[in-house]
Amino acid sequence: MSAPVFVDTNVLVYSRDSRVEIKQKKAREWLGFLWEARRGRLSLQVLQEYYVTVTRKLKPGLAPVEAREDVRALSHWLPPVDPATLMESAWDLQDRFSLSFWDALIVGAAENLGCTYVLTEDLPTGQDLDGIAVVNPFERRPSDLE
Helix, strand or coil, X not given: CCCXXXXXXXXXXXXXXXCXXXXXXXXXXHHHHHXXXXXXXXXXXXXXXXXXXXXXXXCCCCCHHHHHHHHHHHHXXXXXXXXXXXXXXXXXXXXXXXCCHHHHHHHHHHHHCCCCEEECCCCCCCCEECCEEEECCCCCCHHHXX
16 A cells, blocks of 8 residues: 555544553554554644543543653654645535534545545545545454555
């Protein structure tokens, strides 16, 4: 697989959530694959949501110092995106696909980064959003994309 894959916050959080072992295992499999293949992409929004979730909402959560290490490492998946272009894309996607604004920002960032896939459990699996396919990481394996 050579196409970039945009990773939503829930995948990152599940990789740290020991309460749901099967999802943790699958999330870690995806992240390991994307690190090795150098195909992972994400946005500042995802990093912010991840940090807040794992330090405040996840039980047991991560210490801020540990979460910051994760965010620093994941920042390698954060190519620059023009904020004005991203907002316009998100509004367009929100209107055309009836997405929430936050989901539209995710898909808009994926679009702006040239991703072919969005890895999330928050959107309908298989949905095509302007050529970006929604993939549920807990129903599919990385090898399914090849």
